[in-house]
Structures are given as C-alpha cells and as structure tokens.
Amino acid sequence: MGEEGTEGTVHLLCLAASSGVPLFCRSSRGGAPARQQLPFSVIGSLNGVHMFGQNLEVQLSSARTEDTTVVLLVGLEELTNIRNVERLKKELRASYRLVDSFLGDSERIGDLTQCVDCVVPPEVSLLQEALSGFAEAAGTAFGSLVASGRVVAATESWWRLGTPEAVLLPWLVGSLPPQAARDYPVYLPHGSPTVPHRLLTLTLLPGVELCLLCGPRPPLSQLDPQLLDRWWQPVLDPLRTCVPLGPRALPAGFPLHVDVLGLLLLHLELKRCLFTVEPSGDQEPSPEQRRRLLRSFYSLVTATHFPPEPGTPEDKVEDAAQRAQVPRACYLVSGPEEPGTGWRLVALQLGPRRLLLLVSAQSPTHGLRSLATHTLHALTPLL
Numbered sequence: 001m002g003e004e005g006t007e008g009t010v011h012l013l014c015l016a017a018s019s020g021v022p023l024f025c026r027s028s029r030g031g032a033p034a035r036q037q038l039p040f041s042v043i044g045s046l047n048g049v050h051m052f053g054q055n056l057e058v059q060l061s062s063a064r065t066e067d068t069t070v071v072l073l074v075g076l077e078e079l080t081n082i083r084n085v086e087r088l089k090k091e092l093r094a095s096y097r098l099v100d101s102f103l104g105d106s107e108r109i110g111d112l113t114q115c116v117d118c119v120v121p122p123e124v125s126l127l128q129e130a131l132s133g134f135a136e137a138a139g140t141a142f143g144s145l146v147a148s149g150r151v152v153a154a155t156e157s158w159w160r161l162g163t164p165e166a167v168l169l170p171w172l173v174g175s176l177p178p179q180a181a182r183d184y185p186v187y188l189p190h191g192s193p194t195v196p197h198r199l200l201t202l203t204l205l206p207g208v209e210l211c212l213l214c215g216p217r218p219p220l221s222q223l224d225p226q227l228l229d230r231w232w233q234p235v236l237d238p239l240r241t242c243v244p245l246g247p248r249a250l251p252a253g254f255p256l257h258v259d260v261l262g263l264l265l266l267h268l269e270l271k272r273c274l275f276t277v278e279p280s281g282d283q284e285p286s287p288e289q290r291r292r293l294l295r296s297f298y299s300l301v302t303a304t305h306f307p308p309e310p311g312t313p314e315d316k317v318e319d320a321a322q323r324a325q326v327p328r329a330c331y332l333v334s335g336p337e338e339p340g341t342g343w344r345l346v347a348l349q350l351g352p353r354r355l356l357l358l359v360s361a362q363s364p365t366h367g368l369r370s371l372a373t374h375t376l377h378a379l380t381p382l383l
Helices: 041-054 085-103 125-138 165-175 224-238 288-302 311-319 363-382
Strands: 008-013 022-031 032-033 063-064 069-074 144-148 151-155 181-188 194-207 206-214 261-267 272-276 327-333 344-349 353-359
Touching: 008 085, 022 085, 022 272, 069 151, 085 165, 125 144, 125 151, 125 206, 125 224, 144 165, 151 165, 165 181, 165 194, 165 206, 194 224, 261 363, 288 344, 288 353, 327 363, 344 363, 353 363
Parallel strands: none
Antiparallel strands: 008 022, 022 032, 063 069, 144 151, 144 206, 181 194, 194 206, 261 272, 261 353, 327 344, 344 353
C-alpha cells in the first residue's frame, strides 16, 4: 500500500498463498523504515478478498483506490506448503533488513535495472588477481569483493550467477549490519531454490567485504589470518581506495564534465551498472532528489524509447528491421526549456551500453547529445 507524495508510507504485506494468513508486514515512510503498520482490519479485509477470489479461482494481484495502491505478494513455491505458520514467521525475520533496504531510499539501483551495482577502483587488476588466488586457496570458484553492497571485483564463476542471484547477494551484504565475519545460509532463487548455500563474508576494511559462496566446505575457521595476510596484505593500498567508492562508484579524479550531476551506465549484455550522484555534490538538487530523477528517467526511457534487447538469435533476426528504427538518444527537461531553468536528463545507447545523465540547468539542450557521447566514450573502458 503506497500513499501519494514523496513522504508517503509504503507497506509491503506478505501472505501465505494457501491460507491468506499474513506472514509479515514491513513499512517505509519517506524512504526510511517506519514502525507504522497496516491496521488489523485492513489485513483482515485483504485476507477475506484473497480467500473469496481463491474460491472462485481468481488470483488478486493488486487493488487500487484514489490515493493508495495495495499489492499482494506470494512467496516462493516451497513457502506455499506451510506446515507451521508461526515458525515460518520467525524464520522470515532474518529477511527483514533485506526487505527494508528495497523499500527504502537506496544509493544502489540494481533493484530497478536488474543489473549488478559495481564500482571501479583505480587498480582493479591487482584486486582481481588477489581475489582469484584467495578463492582458489579457499576451495571455491565463487568469490567477490564488495564495497557498500557494490561489486568491486568477482571471479568468473561469480559473474556467471544468473539474475536475480547476482544482484541479490551483494545487496544482501550491503543491507546487513557491520560484522567481522559471517557464515550465512542463502537460497539461490534459480540455481538452488531448495538447498541453501553458505555465504561467507570477511571484513577486510570498514565497508569493504570479501564474499565467498560455497557448500559445506570450507569452514569459516579455515580462513585463518595467515591466508588473509598472504593474499590481501600486498594489496592493502589498492583496497583502501575502495572504501570511499560506495556512493561515488568512479575513481577519484575521473574526468567528468562539470555539468554532470549524476549518471547511470548499464552494460546490457554483462548485466552490470555504474550509478552515482556524487559529481558536483554541492549543487542542487540533493543526492536524494538526483537518485529519484534518474530512477524515474530510467523507468520512462526503458518503457518508452529503449525496449529490451531480443534474447535469442531468432528474436534478433525477426526484430532487425524494427530495431533499426529504435531511437538511440532522447532527452527531457524538468521544467521550462530555457537556459538556466530545469534540470536536463539525457539517455544515449550505443551497442550494449546505455548511459543516462542528469545535467545541470546551465547546460544547453543542443549540446546534450555531444556531452552524453563524450561521457560514454570516457566511461566505456570501465564497464
């Protein structure tokens, strides 16, 4: 249930598919977790509508009024065969932080793009080499280095994880409270929806965590300090450069035009993205507004101008003629199209890359495509 306005409250209600019994309700107000919950009468009404529709073999997916939206979410298939509702409710508490992070005002955007949020350190090759060596020594092919919930480097097997696993795992790490080490059971929605894997995390520096996805082995105790020192002590300085990269995403001193207030770069084939609203941080609008503008603009251009790329070779052949007419650039002015008024939003797609820019009001509209093209060429070696 979402109330209109930027300070409105959003409620996420999870019901058991078989009985309609509420399993949990999480709320967010103004982008922050809220204690406000749906009244019992509303939950009871939703349960009644669910049961009535189920008896008629009708599935209720959403209900709308003039100022609210109600969405009913059904759990995974194995959660529909519930043996003990109260026990399931307790087990679901472990997911509250992750759920709340999706309801809140996040600095990441993978929830919307379904691409992995990444950052680019200055010396990524050294960190990649250390990560690959450490993962091999630990006995797993799945390893990643994560800064504030964004991937710095990952092994080839980690990158081959499908969606949504590749997006959810670093997001989960970023949503958890700081901890020196973790041994966390996780289910992979596509790869292993019924048997949990182990997600091992080790904090190398504040905000920078080493993540390993593995089976019963190795035990967490096997990852001793000597093994960590062997692989990570030589790259301590490159590791330090990752600490501020969470919200910034780009290396310090990366050349961006002074008018660029925020950007989103997506590699549609690799399913990775760079997202930042840090450039020119002292100007209006605020970082929160910049994120909202870029997220809304992404939704608009994806739905209107840049349809999803065809998946199979047959699709590509059939759609070749239509894709030749698809626009490769568009822009939007959030206000009067006059110099010095209204922020500019521009999108450009070249090959597998799509770039969205939030540009200051001083930037002339006739130069937006040139600015976007120059920025995309500068960012291409990074992603």
